[in-house]
Amino acid sequence: MIGGMNLPSRQVWSTYGRWKALSSLKQPHQASRFIQQRVCFSCSSRFSHNPDRQARENRVQLPDTPCRTRFAPSPTGYLHLGSLRTALFNYLLARATGGQFVLRIEDTDQSRLVPDAESKLFEDLKWAGLSWDEGPDVNGPFGPYRQSERLPLYHQHAAQLVAEGKAYRCFCTPEALEEHKRVAIAAGQPTLYPWTCSYISPAESEERAHNGEKFAIRFRSSATPTAVRDIVYNHFRKKEVEDDYIIIKRDGFPTYHFANVVDDKHMEITHVIRGAEWLISTPKHVELYNAFGWTPPQFGHLGLLVDVNRQKLSKRHSGVSMAWYQDHGILPQTLLNFVALLGWRGRGAVAGGAKRKSGDVMSLDDMVDIFNLKFSKGDIIVSLSKLSFLQTQHLKLLPETLPTNPSLAADLKTRHINPFMDFLSSVDSLRSRSRSPDIPESLGLHLLGDRIANPRIFSAPYVAELVQIILGSQPTTPTTTPTTTNNNNNNSNTDEVIPTTRQQLTTPTAFYPLRYLYWSPSPSALRSSLVTSHINIDSITLHNQPCSLSDAIDYLVSEVSTISEEDWTKENISLFLAERKEAVGFEESGVPRRNTWKVCRWAVLAGEEGLTVPLSMEVLGKEEAIGRLEQAGEVAREVMREDDGGGDMFTTAAVGEAVVVDGGKAVEGVEAGEVAAAETTWTAVLPDVDDVIS
Numbered sequence: 295m296i297g298g299m300n301l302p303s304r305q306v307w308s309t310y311g312r313w314k315a316l317s318s319l320k321q322p323h324q325a326s327r328f329i330q331q332r333v334c335f336s337c338s339s340r341f342s343h344n345p346d347r348q349a350r351e352n353r354v355q356l357p358d359t360p361c362r363t364r365f366a367p368s369p370t371g372y373l374h375l376g377s378l379r380t381a382l383f384n385y386l387l388a389r390a391t392g393g394q395f396v397l398r399i400e401d402t403d404q405s406r407l408v409p410d411a412e413s414k415l416f417e418d419l420k421w422a423g424l425s426w427d428e429g430p431d432v433n434g435p436f437g438p439y440r441q442s443e444r445l446p447l448y449h450q451h452a453a454q455l456v457a458e459g460k461a462y463r464c465f466c467t468p469e470a471l472e473e474h475k476r477v478a479i480a481a482g483q484p485t486l487y488p489w490t491c492s493y494i495s496p497a498e499s500e501e502r503a504h505n506g507e508k509f510a511i512r513f514r515s516s517a518t519p520t521a522v523r524d525i526v527y528n529h530f531r532k533k534e535v536e537d538d539y540i541i542i543k544r545d546g547f548p549t550y551h552f553a554n555v556v557d558d559k560h561m562e563i564t565h566v567i568r569g570a571e572w573l574i575s576t577p578k579h580v581e582l583y584n585a586f587g588w589t590p591p592q593f594g595h596l597g598l599l600v601d602v603n604r605q606k607l608s609k610r611h612s613g614v615s616m617a618w619y620q621d622h623g624i625l626p627q628t629l630l631n632f633v634a635l636l637g638w639r640g641r642g643a644v645a646g647g648a649k650r651k652s653g654d655v656m657s658l659d660d661m662v663d664i665f666n667l668k669f670s671k672g673d674i675i676v677s678l679s680k681l682s683f684l685q686t687q688h689l690k691l692l693p694e695t696l697p698t699n700p701s702l703a704a705d706l707k708t709r710h711i712n713p714f715m716d717f718l719s720s721v722d723s724l725r726s727r728s729r730s731p732d733i734p735e736s737l738g739l740h741l742l743g744d745r746i747a748n749p750r751i752f753s754a755p756y757v758a759e760l761v762q763i764i765l766g767s768q769p770t771t772p773t774t775t776p777t778t779t780n781n782n783n784n785n786s787n788t789d790e791v792i793p794t795t796r797q798q799l800t801t802p803t804a805f806y807p808l809r810y811l812y813w814s815p816s817p818s819a820l821r822s823s824l825v826t827s828h829i830n831i832d833s834i835t836l837h838n839q840p841c842s843l844s845d846a847i848d849y850l851v852s853e854v855s856t857i858s859e860e861d862w863t864k865e866n867i868s869l870f871l872a873e874r875k876e877a878v879g880f881e882e883s884g885v886p887r888r889n890t891w892k893v894c895r896w897a898v899l900a901g902e903e904g905l906t907v908p909l910s911m912e913v914l915g916k917e918e919a920i921g922r923l924e925q926a927g928e929v930a931r932e933v934m935r936e937d938d939g940g941g942d943m944f945t946t947a948a949v950g951e952a953v954v955v956d957g958g959k960a961v962e963g964v965e966a967g968e969v970a971a972a973e974t975t976w977t978a979v980l981p982d983v984d985d986v987i988s
Contacts, residue, residue: 353525354668360393361564366554368400369411373418374614376569376599376607379633383567385424390665396561397429399440402547418616421705422626423658436561441553448548451556452511452541460585461541463499463509464491486537511542513582520577525594526669527573536578551575555582563591570595594667597637597674607676623710623765626702628688631656632681640668655687689766693758703757710764714802715752718812743814750913751811763904767804807904811913814922815900820929827892827901831933833881842934846878847897847927851920862916868908897926
């Protein structure tokens with residue numbers, strides 16, 4: 295207890311220390327100054343200037359001048375999650391500062407080139423929405439932009455280092471170097487180059503090279519470790535000195551370490567943002583800059599992407615390749631948004647300190663507007679748990695973003711809309727053989743009426759809504775961290791990420807919410823959906839007065855017919871239904887409800903969920919929508935007549951309507967095949983369609 299106060303032991307000693315310090319000060323002004331400077335020993339940085347904190351803040355702020363950045367992939371494999379992240383952050387830095395983003399192909403490892411990797415790289419970057427100002431396909435003032443086309447430049451600079459004694463020719467054969475490495479490992483010694491050729495005189499080296507003896511060129515590394523300044527890690531220095539590493543190989547091609555330094559200098563690159571796996575090599579690069587007397591660019595190394603076991607993600611992990619996301623229907627803007635969250639911590643604020651209302655949901659333009667260099671240190675666990683959320687949010691924004699993005703619209707048409715239309719055509723071909731006993735009843739062909747002459751759902755004004763249904767109905771994206779997949783193909787230069795399966799016709803789950811915008815619902819569909827729509831036909835009311843379902847439908851027909859063709863829009867239809875939302879009612883679980891909307895959904899779409907009722911009616915057109923209401927009224931009258939006659943209204947429904955089990959619960963009036971699709975989505979509800987068609 296101090297001064298009558300009960301304090302925890304740690305706080306007692308802290309308070310006692312302050313009291314002793316104050317009591318040792320003889321003058322009051324000294325005590326006052328002490329209190330101002332040491333108000334709280336644990337929080338003193340809040341009241342005093344912190345140089346380290348200020349330095350960190352300065353590092354993450356964008357430069358005032360335009361930045362030139364580059365993405366320099368090697369065509370020895372395909373674009374993956376990590377390389378897309380590198381490209382994105384370099385792109386954002388260039389765009390945010392009004393600079394240039396350069397695409398450079400580093401193809402010096404000729405033995406490992408994959409033939410179509412470069413073209414696929416261009417395709418995937420464009421699919422993701424990234425563009426570049428300079429590159430192999432757009433040229434620019436600092437080309438060529440393939441390293442294999444810049445060999446004379448590398449030879450010129452290597453010769454300069456040799457002439458200045460900063461590099462030397464190495465005539466050691468690969469076999470001799472391997473033997474040295476084997477002996478060093480056996481003896482537990484470092485496998486550094488033994489400097490054999492570093493002692494050769496310039497004259498002898500020149501003569502041996504002139505006589506045609508094959509050689510590589512090694513850089514003469516510094517005798518002391520070189521320090522590196524980094525945007526993310528601040529200061530980095532290795533404990534050991536660098537080896538005398540090769541800068542020009544025996545085949546005349548430069549190594550990555552040498553070529554990227556020469557290219558970055560000659561292309562006037564100001565910032566290099568890349569994965570943290572390159573941090574260990576950066577001292578080599580800085581030594582080369584120093585040897586030439588060049589100023590290095592600013593480096594920023596991003597945390598490694600790892601799985602839940604803290605293992606580095608590789609091409610053998612599912613969910614790493616671009617093909618995985620494209621095949622799963624992930625929107626490009628969703629993927630870029632997801633990638634931006636992998637290690638970038640500056641997304642919460644904009645200029646002036648204002649917070650973003652949309653949180654983690656960002657378009658590419660949003661990222662440019664708020665970009666800074668505030669990156670996370672350390673490994674970054676890749677979890678796909680946020681991918682589903684981001685996909686849902688970007689699907690909602692699709693009606694706003696799609697009209698201004700024709701390339702995205704074309705891609706969605708090719709990847710998703712056309713295959714869906716092909717599926718519908720296949721179902722149409724089966725309907726012509728609907729009497730065949732080979733066709734599974736689970737197809738529910740009896741639920742489909744006449745095909746609409748020109749289904750407007752596939753027309754340009756409704757593409758965004760169509761894609762929302764197609765992609766929104768696809769399987770929920772995995773929420774687990776990507777895991778390694780097996781690949782036994784040892785002859786391939788690349789790793790298979792998505793296993794190849796036999797192509798077969800499968801039922802997309804989007805078929806169900808969209809089928810009645812392609813075909814009209816049959817009377818059987820309307821009968822069976824009365825139960826699934828939970829419409830109690832024995833308790834129908836119109837303006838709070840008891841009536842039949844057919845009378846309620848007739849009222850809606852007479853009312854909706856007053857909307858002209860010119861005013862037949864989702865906005866006007868929505869307003870019309872909102873004004874009459876309580877006109878039609880029925881009991882649900884014994885409680886009277888007023889729900890004109892639900893009756894309209896049943897009559898127009900057989901109760902199928904999907905597009906909103908007003909939008910569905912707009913898509914169908916006035917004539918088709920009113921025709922469906924009239925058909926629903928006739929079905930309602932038939933049902934009432936059968937009910938009055940003492941029969942079961944469902945006994946006359948087509949064969950195939952059944953009570954099935956979904957998760958252990960009975961579900962009435964749902965096709966067994968439909969439940970299978972709902973459980974597994976995109977699964978083979980039509981397993982024998984290939985055989986049926988053939």
